[in-house]
Amino acid sequence: MYNLSQSVTWNKLQQLAEKTEDQRISDAFVEDPQRFEKMSLRLDGLFLDYSKNLVSEEVLAALMQLAEHSPLRQRRAQMFTGDIINVTENRPVLHTALRNRSADPVEVNGRDVMPEIRASLDKLKIFSDKVRSGEWLGYSGKRIRDVVNIGIGGSDLGPNMVCRALLEHRHPQLRIHFVSNVDGQHINKVLSSLKPETTLFIVSTKTFSTQETLLNANSAKSWFLQQAVAGDVAKHFVAVSTNQAAAMEFGIKRENIFEFWAWVGGRYSLWSSIGLPIALSIGYDGFIELLEGAYEMDQHFLNAPLEQNMPVIMALVGIWYINFLGAETQAVIPYDQALHQLPAFLQQLDMESNGKSVDMEGQPIDYATGSIVWGQTGSNGQHAFFQLLHQGTRFVPIDFIASLHSDEKAAEHHFALLTNMLAQANAFMVGDTSADTKTHASCPGNRPSNIILMDEMSPKNLGALIALYEHKVFVQGAIWNINSFDQWGVQLGKRLATEISANIKHSSTDYDPSTQGLMSIVRQHLATTTKTKS
Numbered sequence: 001m002y003n004l005s006q007s008v009t010w011n012k013l014q015q016l017a018e019k020t021e022d023q024r025i026s027d028a029f030v031e032d033p034q035r036f037e038k039m040s041l042r043l044d045g046l047f048l049d050y051s052k053n054l055v056s057e058e059v060l061a062a063l064m065q066l067a068e069h070s071p072l073r074q075r076r077a078q079m080f081t082g083d084i085i086n087v088t089e090n091r092p093v094l095h096t097a098l099r100n101r102s103a104d105p106v107e108v109n110g111r112d113v114m115p116e117i118r119a120s121l122d123k124l125k126i127f128s129d130k131v132r133s134g135e136w137l138g139y140s141g142k143r144i145r146d147v148v149n150i151g152i153g154g155s156d157l158g159p160n161m162v163c164r165a166l167l168e169h170r171h172p173q174l175r176i177h178f179v180s181n182v183d184g185q186h187i188n189k190v191l192s193s194l195k196p197e198t199t200l201f202i203v204s205t206k207t208f209s210t211q212e213t214l215l216n217a218n219s220a221k222s223w224f225l226q227q228a229v230a231g232d233v234a235k236h237f238v239a240v241s242t243n244q245a246a247a248m249e250f251g252i253k254r255e256n257i258f259e260f261w262a263w264v265g266g267r268y269s270l271w272s273s274i275g276l277p278i279a280l281s282i283g284y285d286g287f288i289e290l291l292e293g294a295y296e297m298d299q300h301f302l303n304a305p306l307e308q309n310m311p312v313i314m315a316l317v318g319i320w321y322i323n324f325l326g327a328e329t330q331a332v333i334p335y336d337q338a339l340h341q342l343p344a345f346l347q348q349l350d351m352e353s354n355g356k357s358v359d360m361e362g363q364p365i366d367y368a369t370g371s372i373v374w375g376q377t378g379s380n381g382q383h384a385f386f387q388l389l390h391q392g393t394r395f396v397p398i399d400f401i402a403s404l405h406s407d408e409k410a411a412e413h414h415f416a417l418l419t420n421m422l423a424q425a426n427a428f429m430v431g432d433t434s435a436d437t438k439t440h441a442s443c444p445g446n447r448p449s450n451i452i453l454m455d456e457m458s459p460k461n462l463g464a465l466i467a468l469y470e471h472k473v474f475v476q477g478a479i480w481n482i483n484s485f486d487q488w489g490v491q492l493g494k495r496l497a498t499e500i501s502a503n504i505k506h507s508s509t510d511y512d513p514s515t516q517g518l519m520s521i522v523r524q525h526l527a528t529t530t531k532t533k534s
Contacts, residue, residue, distance in 0.1 A: 154266025
């Protein structure tokens with residue numbers, strides 16, 4: 001049986017953590033002037049510098065041993081070949097097949113799924129081309145000017161983040177909006193500036209049963225029908241779902257339902273038809289470039305030696321911090337306003353995947369898994385939470401991310417942005433402990449960071465960046481021997497929300513006294529509201 005915390009390598013890493021406790025990153029550069037060259041990697045338009053980490057060559061070697069002795073290689077092969085690795089839901093995990101740009105088949109239960117995937121891409125192309133060209137017309141004969149994507153979780157975060165990151169590539173006559181929050185203020189704010197006759201809605205929900213999404217979709221439909229008739233719904237509502245019957249009952253034509261598969265996890269679904277708003281925004285060719293960038297990272301992850309493998313290295317450094325140096329959080333700081341939603345996307349990717357406390361066999365584990373992922377864009381963060389990172393008591397590893405190329409009109413701004421990032425990474429490492437510095441101004445430094453540079457903010461480079469983090473999360477889950485592809489905690493919250501919604505009008509002893517008391521307050525409020533309206 002695989003027992004991670006009892007392994008020889010785990011024990012060796014614990015000893016190394018004690019041995020290297022007082023070592024400084026800056027001293028490592030003095031001892032080895034070639035450290036930057038040794039601890040940096042390039043893959044096409046992405047460059048990773050991991051030299052500013054609290055790792056020695058001895059630590060990295062031990063971490064590589066940990067990976068070699070884990071199920072990583074086996075599970076990596078199983079993922080790419082369509083074996084069932086999501087054991088609690090009895091599913092393969094094949095987001096990599098969605099961006100497979102080779103002619104190789106990918107089989108699930110003995111059947112090649114690539115023809116279905118290619119057919120779904122063809123459908124995506126035909127539809128997105130029609131909308132972008134103005135061929136697709138609304139009920140009044142006018143072209144579509146606004147697209148509203150209604151979804152939540154993976155049906156919102158991925159497409160939303162990508163569309164905003166690639167805003168410079170968007171169609172000049174098409175605006176993409178996203179509605180996810182069940183709070184009515186969200187959808188009302190979006191709809192307030194739109195016209196029904198030129199608005200297209202995408203209802204993105206795998207099962208067509210997600211409470212928040214359906215509530216927003218029905219509100220959008222009611223708004224639409226204030227100026228249109230029921231027969232017009234088919235021209236303005238499309239769906240991305242596995243549940244054709246429910247989507248058609250809503251009023252959506254069968255040919256306007258974009259399917260995907262049970263083996264596509266929500267947080268990995270932007271590569272599927274869930275990426276429809278991306279194709280509408282940047283065009284089908286741009287969407288394919290996104291897939292190609294991810295595919296190149298897939299091939300790198302699958303074939304590069306572990307010691308030269310970007311996702312593996314980032315994952316192992318993260319394990320070193322989480323399991324041996326006591327880090328509880330991971331800051332993601334994009335020095336690029338286009339990536340301002342990347343931290344939120346990575347929160348779901350990492351925390352929903354690896355926030356687990358039992359292993360693949362359902363046994364409790366005795367080591368930390370996952371990281372609390374958070375962050376925002378630099379340089380805003382410098383004037384908010386960087387103070388805690390520089391001088392606080394928390395140990396927080398940081399990922400800095402930036403693109404090198406900028407618009408010529410903003411060259412001066414971009415120069416300031418990049419130099420600020422480099423200065424911060426240097427300050428976190430070196431600190432300020434000069435003899436004449438007052439105690440309250442002393443910054444100890446020795447704070448670790450990765451720096452990821454993209455040559456430019458292009459669909460291809462963004463695809464590679466997202467896939468890099470996907471595989472990093474996968475590697476950590478494989479080494480921790482957990483299932484990174486289920487989310488039973490999320491399902492619990494959904495189930496209880498449905499139950500309480502159904503029981504809110506009645507007193508019940510099925511809930512704890514606090515919940516009963518709060519339900520009573522809500523019940524009284526609803527009764528008062530209903531009486532006032534009547």
